[in-house]
Amino acid sequence: MEKKEQRWKAAVVTLSDKGYAGEREDKSGPLLCGMLEEAGYEVTEVRLLPDEQKMIEQCLCELADEKKVDLIATTGGTGFAPRDCTPEATLAVATKNAPGIAEAMRLASLQVTPRAMLSRGASVIRNQTLIINFPGSPKAVKENLEAVLPSLEHGLAILTGNASECGKPVSEGK
Numbered sequence: 455m456e457k458k459e460q461r462w463k464a465a466v467v468t469l470s471d472k473g474y475a476g477e478r479e480d481k482s483g484p485l486l487c488g489m490l491e492e493a494g495y496e497v498t499e500v501r502l503l504p505d506e507q508k509m510i511e512q513c514l515c516e517l518a519d520e521k522k523v524d525l526i527a528t529t530g531g532t533g534f535a536p537r538d539c540t541p542e543a544t545l546a547v548a549t550k551n552a553p554g555i556a557e558a559m560r561l562a563s564l565q566v567t568p569r570a571m572l573s574r575g576a577s578v579i580r581n582q583t584l585i586i587n588f589p590g591s592p593k594a595v596k597e598n599l600e601a602v603l604p605s606l607e608h609g610l611a612i613l614t615g616n617a618s619e620c621g622k623p624v625s626e627g628k
């Protein structure tokens with residue numbers, strides 16, 4: 455990883471009315487945690503919330519501003535259902551847009567299913583924290599994270615002032 459002295463700190467947030475109500479086991483949050491840990495991240499915060507925009511905004515702000523995680527990965531609430539509001543909450547707390555990550559996820563996912571176009575997931579920056587919205591199903595989480603994971607570390611390194619070589623060829627870089 456480009457950050458030499460410590461691992462990247464990540465938070466995983468599941469947005470699911472059914473999960474929050476205890477009506478369905480949350481499999482997507484634990485899957486995100488496992489994949490991030492496997493890739494070398496330290497998952498320090500885990501949350502499960504209902505599809506309530508203000509609660510999601512407060513949670514994202516707390517994780518970025520107080521817990522100071524480098525990456526927040528959310529899952530769920532990106533679709534067209536009336537209560538889906540994860541992208542709205544994410545955009546509301548953004549200090550900068552970083553649309554390329556969400557674009558790359560949809561591009562890769564369209565090779566798997568045309569329904570990938572139905573995810574409205576956003577990717578943004580809040581100060582020195584990168585926030586990425588993943589869709590809700592475990593299958594979608596796996597496919598979307600695999601598509602962007604190799605490039606995330608370099609983005610985090612630039613965002614946090616830990617980048618060593620920005621001009622590294624893709625073949626040698628992350």
Ligand SMILES: Nc1ncnc2c1ncn2[C@@H]1O[C@H](COP(=O)(O)OP(=O)(O)OP(=O)(O)O)[C@@H](O)[C@H]1O
Binds near residue numbers: 483
């Ligand atoms: N956190 C999760 N854990 C396990 N499976 C999930 C999770 N979120 C979604 N899924 C699966 O993906 C499908 C589509 O996701 P979607 O977000 O539309 O679910 P939902 O049940 O409508 O959402 P909610 O949990 O907010 O009521 C669900 O029916 C479920 O099978």
Ligand SMILES: Nc1nc2c(c(=O)[nH]1)N[C@H]1C(S)=C(S)[C@@H](COP(=O)(O)O)O[C@H]1N2
Binds near residue numbers: 529530563570590
């Ligand atoms: N790679 C991938 N992306 C995917 C999917 C998938 O199965 N694989 N499911 C899609 C579907 S069916 C929906 S409705 C949207 C939004 O999902 P969400 O409402 O659970 O966040 O993600 C889409 N993105």
